Each structure stands twice: as C-alpha cells, then as structure tokens.
Amino acid sequence: MAKKIVTALAGVAALGIGVTTANADTLSDVKAKGFVQCGVNGSNLAGFGAQDSSGNWTGLDVDLCKAVAAAIFGDVSKVKYTPLSAKDRFPALQSGEIDLLSRNTTWSISRDSQLGFDFRAVNYYDGQGFMVRKELGVKSALELSGASVCVQSGTTTELNLADYFRANNMDFKPVVFEAQDEADAAYNAGRCDAYTTDASGLYSIRLKLGNPDDHMVLPEIISKEPLGPAVRQNDSRWLDIVSWSYYAMVAAEEFGITQANVDEMKGSDNPDIKRFLGEEADSTIGSDLGLPKDWAYQIVKSVGNYGESFERNVGQGSPLKIERGLNALWTKGGLQYAPPVR
C-alpha cells in the first residue's frame, strides 16, 4: 500500500514537470474579483491581527492588508480576511486561497526558497523571547535549564527554542501545543515555567493573563524574527505592490506626512513629496506598478504612516505599549527604512 502511494506521488511529481505554471498574475485576479483576500492571525493576537466582538479586524498586519487595498482600489474596505492558524497559513497561500499572507510570519531562507514564497518587506522586526512568572526569581533565559517551556508547534519559535538550549548546553522540557490559546491557557495554569514566542507576541499574551504584572519578559532575545508579508513566488508585480504599499507607509513617516496632514501636504513644494503623493504631472510611478496615480496618497489618507499605525496598534496608543526599538526609523536608530521613491 505504502509503495503504491509512493509510486502514485512520484506520478504527481512527474506530472508536475510536464505542466506549465499557471499564469501567476495576482494583481489581475484581485482587480477582477474586486477585493484583496488577506490571510491574518486567527488566534486574536492583539496588536497584530485581532477581531473585535463586532467582527472588525485591527492590528499592524491588518493595516498592511488595508494599505494594499487602499493602493489598488482606494478603499480600505475592499479586503476580505481569512483567519489562519500557524498550520493553515502556508497551504492557504500555496493553494491560492489567499492573495497575501500578513500574519506575523517570519521571513526565513527556507520559507523564501523551499516553500515557494517571496518576502521583501519587513513590517515588524522581532525576536524570540521568554516570559516567566516573577515569583520564579529568574532574571535571565540562561537560568532556565531544566525548565518546562510552553511553545506553539510548527513555528520557527519551536526550532529556535531547541537550538538555543542546545547551544547553551541546557536541557528543557518542551510542552507543545497546536494552537496559541492552548499554550496560553497551559502557561496560565502553571503547566510550564516559561512561555516562548516572538517578543511582540509575549507582550500581547501577557495582557491576556489574569494579572499581567505577575509576569515578566526576560531580556534575552534569542533569534531574529523579521515579520513581514509573504506572497507566492514568481509574481514580481504583486510582490512589488505589496512591498511598496508598506514602504509607502514608511516613506510617509520619513517625509512627515500623516493621516491628518496628507491633504495639506499635497500642496507641498518639496518635489519628493509631490512625486510621492502623485501630484507630479508626468509621473508614471503609479501606473508602472499597475496602480492608480494617487496610490500612496490613498494609503496615507486611510491607514496613516507607519509610525501612526505602529503607535495605534502596538505602541503607546495601545494596551501593549511596545517601544519602537528596532522598528524606529533608520534616522532614529531603528531599522525601518524605505527605498527612495524616485
């Protein structure tokens, strides 16, 4: 039986070589159906992708979906959200169920190459951290030898965890859960000593625990987790649009354009700003991307610049109160940097 299936699957593979790749043009598809299908976090990760009780989506990742819709249609409501678990997200993008995956997904070489996705923009520079109960008296992740650690299965987090403890010659007991809320509940019930995931996630989860002040995030960041939108490989126009929708938000922050002053800025004398907002008469930036001329204006007008989105969703304007840190503009010591709009 197993042998038959192997042969059968070899047949699938053989068939795959013969079949020409379908014309991968997501932009035309999206324009034809009239909305962007965006894969977001299905386990209510506050600040990144979460749904309120009336069904509205908010979060930093959600804002990126909205920005893409604003760039294409000039209308942030032209997005449909598909809530995805860590397990569903890659098959969903592979099968074409979603046009764009914006679900705090780490950009890694294997996902970029082996899984057949393309990443370019990073809308949140993150790193994996640990959260523990304060009563344990642990001050560093290096003191965690022998601890039980709650982790969500099928994530890069799970792999980093194993590598980190190995590299530091410590042992640990993994307590693995399929879904993030199961891991939350187990940590809360004392099943594990430490909880590990992206630091941003830890802040978000800490808020959900009974008494957030009883828990602390340890200073060590054990990995690089550049989180960004992913699209299917071999569709560079779509990749351009998704990446530039995000870069437009960063560029707007660099220019000092905000949601409030964008109309005013349209009359600016600065040629860079005029070009950016589509006010330069003979500019073809928008049409070269396959977008309307005022695409960047629409993004800033309806979503705001990157800083505004950050503060609203995860920063000081939100319960998470995450510092800008690595996500400050490059001019302010961070890593957020938009290529020139020229």
Place this chain on the structure above:
Amino acid sequence: MTTNSMTYVRDNFIAPEAPPLSNASVIGWMRTNLFSSWKDTLLTLLAAAAVLYLLPPAIDWLFISAVWTGVDRTACLTVDQGGQLASGWSGACWAYVGDRFEQFMFGSYPRDLLWRPLLVVGLFVALLTPLLIPRVPRKGLNALLLLVALPIVAFVLLLGGPFGLRHVETTLWGGLMVTLIISFVGIAISLPVGILLALGRRSQMPIVKMSCIAFIELVRGVPLITVLFMASVLLPLFLEPGNNIDKFLRALIGVSIFASAYMAEVIRGGLQAIPKGQYEAADALGLNYPYKMMFVILPQALKLVIPGIVNTFIGMFKDTSLVTIISMYDLLGIVKASFGDSGWITPVTPLTGLIFAGFVFWLFCFSMSRYSAFVEHRLDKSYQR
C-alpha cells in the same frame, strides 16, 4: 440395588423454609435489592459511601458555592487572587457562562441580526417535531422539507446576500449554531450518499462494489481528524489553482465524507435485514432496479435502521467538536477559546465552561438516544404482531 448407586436422589427431607418477607414493604425491597447477601451488603455500603463522599461536595461546588452574578473575573476570585470571595473558596462561576452565553450560542454573529439564526431554529423545530411524532401523517413531505427545503432557506437566512439581507461571513459564525449546522448538514448529505454507497457495496457490479468498499473502509479506517485535515489543507490543493473555498464549507465537506461512510454501513445493515422474498417479489412484479429499491426495499430498510441513523447522528454531533482542532469555533471551541479571555481568567473558569458545554452536548445526545430507544421499542412491537 443399594441406595449407594442412587446418591443423587435425596433420601431425607429438608426443613421447610420460613415464609418470605413481604416484597411490598420498604424493608422487603431493600432486602432483595440492596442486602440480599453479605457481598451485596458490602457492595451497597461501599457504593453508598462513595456517593455520600462525592455527591454533596459536587452539589455544593455546582450550586451552593457557585457564583451566579457578576460582570468580570473579580466576581469569581478569592481575596488572595484579587477578588472578594473568602480565601479557599472554590465553586462554579456561572456568572461567566451567563456573560458569554450569546457568544457560546452564536459566536460573533452580528448581535443585531440574531433573529436570523433564531428564525432558523424556529423553523427547524417546527419541521422536526411532526417528523418525530409517529402519529403525524405525511412523513415523506415533511422529511423533504426538513432535509432539502430547510437547508436552502437556512443557507440564505444565515449567510445573507439576496433579498437585501446583510451578508454575514462564515468566519463570524460560531458556538452551538456551528455545531448544529455542521452536524445537521452532515446528516442531510450523508443520508443520500450513504444510501448510494450501501447500494453500491451490495451491487453485483465488481467495479462499483470494489470502489464503494474501498471508499467506505478507507474513511472508516482513519480518524475524523485526518479527514478534517485533508479537507482543510489538501482540498484547496486538489482544486483548480486560485480557488477559494470557504473554510466552513471545507469542514462541512470533511464531516460529510466521514458521516457518509458510517451511514453507508448502517444502511447496509438494514438492506441485509430485508428478507430475500421482498427482493424476489419486487422482481416478480417486473420492477426495475430503481423502482425496486425506491418503493419496496429502501422504505422497509430505512425504517429498520432509524435507531442506527439516530445513533450515527449522535456520534456526528459529538464529533463536530473536532472542528476546533482545525481552528473553527464550534460550541466546545468557543468555550475553550474563552478560557484565554482576560475578562474571565480564573482558576474555576475552565471547569465551569467545560461542564456547561458538556451539559449542552449531553442534553442533545441524551434526548436523541432516548428517542432512538423509543423508536427501537416501537419497531420491536410492530414485528411482534
């Protein structure tokens, strides 16, 4: 002849026994039912001790010490945990169930549109009740309305779209509503498909027979969860590139496939129980295969297996809880998700929520199994004529 060779014949009389105590008195009843021998007495005492040990604390936890009103978790926390209850308190937190009740029933379905699911429930009850009462006539029409017309009406009402009804995405559906929809649609689809599979399995045509057997045995040989994974992960891969089938629909497909295989076996049992004479009589009347099945065999076979169908339905109703694993929010899923809700995190929340969900599931399944027993009993009688 000596008496020795006849040892099994008693040669002396035994003393007469004392007249029996009246069975009608309480003491007599207890004597026969609780204390008939020393072993029996010991068992009774042990069981009674266990009941006395477990029952009062359970009742206390569930009702007497339970918290019935409150707006957030502080209502169910002890002083050391940051609430007002006495230290060492433990009891059910029904306030939490009350607060989340709408969510447990309807998920995130827009609150101003709740009349739509409620209307569907009303229609469902109105159509189901006459079907369940044996005396009410026109069962065929009734079943057709329930299994064909109602799903269409419910689909339009719940999802919205036409007739100016606001569109409600399936991602907003949740709670008991999802449990009921999935199990009901599963049964509505699995009945006809199951009949076809069962007929196919009993067919004389080798290819049809083999493929039906292969399908049935493959599906019955694997856990539902792998079928659900297949429906949720592989189905999009097996359809044309760029397809976008709703997650809810995928779960429905998975559950239906699974239920069909089980239903087929139940119906096959019914087909086998029909005496050969019925087949031969139908043949003698010159009925062709579809007529023979439709008018002679299936009506009898299906009637025979009503208890089996109800039992399959009970099984499916319970199994829908597995969709939580592919991150959908049925009753169990939404109750479980609410454990992580900062508004109600307390040590007693999970137990309270699970007991509530368990009670709802139990209520449905128990009443269905009672109904199934009733039908079985009734069928038994009709064959005893």
Place this chain on the structure above:
Amino acid sequence: MALADTREGSGDPPKVSLFYNPKLRSYLFQALTLLFIVWVIWYAWHNAAQNLARANMTAGFGFLKSRAGFDLAQSLIIYSSDSTYLRALQVGLINTLVVAAAGIVTATIVGLLIGTGRLSHNWLISRLCTVYIEIFRNIPPLLVIFFWYLGVLALLPSIRSIFQHLEENPDAVFFISNRGIYLPAPVSEDGFVAVVVALAIGIVAAIAFTFWANARQRATGRRPPVGLINIGLIVLPPLAVFFANGMPLSFDYPVPGSFNMRGGMVIGPEFLALYLALSLYTAAFIAEIVRAGIRGVPQGQTEAAYALGLRPRATTRLVVLPQALRIIIPPLTSQYLNLIKNSSLAVAVGYADLVAVGGTILNQSGRSIEVIAIWMVVYVSISLITSLFMNWFNAKMALVER
C-alpha cells in the same frame, strides 16, 4: 440471482433492445463509474501538480531524511532535535500505540465491571452504573479530554508546593502535581537479566502445564489445581533468582531540581488526560456491549447448566461466557478501533502522537500531501491489523456446529 438462473434455464430469453440488455447496462454503468473515479483522481492530481509547481515544490518522501529540528515532549525511543523527520514519526507512532494499548486494556476492564454492574441485582450499583454510562456516552470524547486536562489535572498542586511538601516529608517518593505523576524509576543492575529469564521460563512452564492438565482432564476426568500451580510456576522462580542474586534492582527516586523534579519516572498530564478520557469514554460503550452480550444468552442456558450440576463459576466460564463472547466480540472490535482512532485527539492537549507529530512536520516542512498520506496509510494499517486479529479471535470463539 436465483431468478436469473431460472430464466436462463428456461431457454429463450425475451428479445430486448440492446439498450435494455442488463449485462450491457451493467458494463456501461461500471465503465462510467470507472471513468468518473479516474477523472476525479486525474483532476486532483493535475491541480495538485499545478499548485505545487506554482509554489515551486515537488512531491516526494525524501524530506523524511532531513533533520527535524524540534524537540518532542514524550518519547520512548531516543530522539533529539537532531533526529530525522522519520524518527519523529516513529516516536509519534509508538506514542499512539502506547496510549491506545493502555486505553484498550483499561477500557475493557472498566467496561466489564460497569456492564456487569449494570446487570447487578443490587439496585444502587446498577443505578450508579447506568448513570456512568449515560453520562459518558453522551458527551464528546474531546470534551472529556479537556475536562481531565484543564478541569482536573491543571488544578493539582503546583511543582512548587511539591518542593515544599518534600521539605516537610523528605521520605516521600510518589508525587502528584500539575506537571504529572512522579514515581521512582526501577533501575536494573547486574544479574537482573537472570530474573527476567526465570520469569520467561516460568511462563513457558505454566503454559506447558496447562496443556498437560487439559490432556489429563480429557483422559481421566480429573483436573489438577491449574490456577494455583501456574501462579507458583510464574512467581516463585523469578523471586528465588531475585533473592539469590542479591536483589539486583534499585530505584531512581525523583528529587527536586531547579524547575522540575529530576530523575525518577514521570507520567505527564497530557498522557494521563488522554488515557483517562479514552478509557472512561470507551468503557461506557463497552459496558453496554457487555450487558447486551450477557443478556443475549438465554436464561435457559444457565438453568440447563445448573440442572447438569455445574457450579455457578463453571457455568459462567463454560456456558454463559463463550456464548456471550460471540455476541460481544464484533461490536467490541469496532469500539477498539474507535479508541485507536480517537487517540488522534492527542493533538488537542499536545501529547506527541502520530497526528500531533505529523502536524508539526507538515507545518515545518510544508509537505501536506505526504504527511496526510502517511497518516492515512498508518491508521488504515492499524485498523486492518486490529480487525484481522479480532476476526481471528472471533472465529476461534464462533460456534462450532457439530
């Protein structure tokens, strides 16, 4: 079929048009079915191939040899994050089999007790058993798992309070905490192998003795006290060797570590929750099967046995049980299969069974088709093997008509 035979026998079949020829129709119908199935498979293959090509992936099982990179919480064979995906799947399969086997044994015992209890003349016992059955049969197994995991096991004392307890009672060796049950682990020393060998010899001797006793009973009508002698044969030699070799067995006791207990043996709450839930849930169904089986043996059989002078125990063993088993085994088989399949619910509490490990691999490697194919093949094989075994057992038990 009988009908068709007589018709053929009668000589001239009525002339019908080709369209109504039953044989031709049957071929046509089968051809259509075959065509449909082939089309469905081709359609799925074709699309899967296209979708995979679009994602720049190829199907195949080569990935099983690559490094897994993740750790597993429960593993009975040597496994680390350096092991391969294949090894991880083996761990998962073993974990599935362990929990299924433990569950089947417990469910059968509990089910037997509850099933006979429900038939008891004792009113209280039969009521309690009925309540048990009606509760567990009517709630989803997944809920029972969560009930144990979140509702009961999570409320057990924390590991910190165990540390405190241990300070007060330094001699304690057995602990129950919300991290699982800690037990002393037996460690075999030199010479322990001899004990195992003695045990094996004892078991073989007991089996041989039983055969001899059976033969003797057939020949002479007298049965030696088999039970007692067998127990002696199995227990005494290993014990003797054990003491002769100077008790070559020590225990590794759990001691407090920095976060968890160190050493000893731990049975994790994930396993416990799954095991308890599967056993107790399936026991309710087995109890009903046992009840139906025993009730299915007519009272007259018992009375006839008594009339023949058989004692109650012999009646149960030789008359009632063999007949009841015939009714019990087929539905019992399907309950065992259900239990095995339900063990896949492990994924809900993070017990590393085949589905949970496969899910992680699916996620880490993106190989959805292959992983799901492996699941299907393994579960169908387990189901087939179990059915074959139970069918063999059933055939052995079946009525031999003379």
